[in-house]
Amino acid sequence: MTGTITVTVNGQDRHVPTNSTLLELLDTLELDPRGVVVEHNRGIVRRPELDSATLADGDSVEIVHFVGGG
Amino acid sequence: MSTRGGTGADGPLVVGGRAFTSRLMVGTGKYADNPTMVRAIEASGAEVVTVAVRRVDLDRTKDEGILYHLDPKQFFLLANTAGCYTADDAIRYARLAREAGFNEYIKLEVIGDEETLLPDVVGLVDAATTLVREGFKVMAYTNEDLITALRLEDAGCAAVMPLASPIGSGLGMVNPYTIRTIKRRLQVPVIVDAGVGTASDACITMEQGVDGILMNTALAAADDPVAMATAMRMAVDAGRLAYLAGRMPRREIAIPSSPTTGMLG
Numbered sequence: 001m002t003g004t005i006t007v008t009v010n011g012q013d014r015h016v017p018t019n020s021t022l023l024e025l026l027d028t029l030e031l032d033p034r035g036v037v038v039e040h041n042r043g044i045v046r047r048p049e050l051d052s053a054t055l056a057d058g059d060s061v062e063i064v065h066f067v068g069g070g
Numbered sequence: 071m072s073t074r075g076g077t078g079a080d081g082p083l084v085v086g087g088r089a090f091t092s093r094l095m096v097g098t099g100k101y102a103d104n105p106t107m108v109r110a111i112e113a114s115g116a117e118v119v120t121v122a123v124r125r126v127d128l129d130r131t132k133d134e135g136i137l138y139h140l141d142p143k144q145f146f147l148l149a150n151t152a153g154c155y156t157a158d159d160a161i162r163y164a165r166l167a168r169e170a171g172f173n174e175y176i177k178l179e180v181i182g183d184e185e186t187l188l189p190d191v192v193g194l195v196d197a198a199t200t201l202v203r204e205g206f207k208v209m210a211y212t213n214e215d216l217i218t219a220l221r222l223e224d225a226g227c228a229a230v231m232p233l234a235s236p237i238g239s240g241l242g243m244v245n246p247y248t249i250r251t252i253k254r255r256l257q258v259p260v261i262v263d264a265g266v267g268t269a270s271d272a273c274i275t276m277e278q279g280v281d282g283i284l285m286n287t288a289l290a291a292a293d294d295p296v297a298m299a300t301a302m303r304m305a306v307d308a309g310r311l312a313y314l315a316g317r318m319p320r321r322e323i324a325i326p327s328s329p330t331t332g333m334l335g
Binding site for chain 2: 009010011012029030031035036037039042044046047062063064065066067068069070
């Protein structure tokens, strides 16, 4: 497919438009940035920088949040 | 060495320069449902609640997260590094937790064995050293070993958290001697974490003079978590008060409580 790249998000491959930002990715996933923390290629991306962090083919993204635990 | 406290009045639990209203801390895992969890936590009187850091389930992003049920303005969220078996993993998770933006505290767990969930103390001290340097207030889940506890304190941990018995075991405090030894020798707060099963466990643990106690399964896996949480709140208060009251010494002979003079002839 033209105009898309493949990135791994939470261990699963996803196709996203070329030059997508992390903020756009969260939006596609219907995630509120205030409720998650994002790691891009093992580096934490601070919330204000989500809309300027651009995805490249082969990138790895981890999106985490708090869950119940002891 | 006795467990006499006898200091009378109590102050708040202070960890890392912050005062907490309750010496009972509780986890948020394993509950049957969120409303039960919230009611149990409220019944416990706990201020500090632990949470874990995990991947968002991308197939269920519209589900309510835990913060929908627990108001971060009402509770102090203490993130843990549960499930981490190396220092690097624990450091990674701690940094992610801090980025959520609530506080710089972390309940550090570096696990060494899947069956017992006992800590890998080498990895634990390594991770603690790094995280302290990065400005975290580290509360370290550890075993009953005094030397490890001292190393964690030397590394700059804000609190040391020796286990009563393995996580989720409900065995209560299996070694009071080591818990007392750690409390006697450390300057930082000692908060017993893991293995508490029922109210008497919590009471006996607090009677050792420790500064606080953390439990999760004891509440979540009780038939009635809310009732157990109420019992635990009383038990922690009772144990703490008994410690501060300065218990009587133990003897292996009897000493009468009634006068031995004035008996009838």
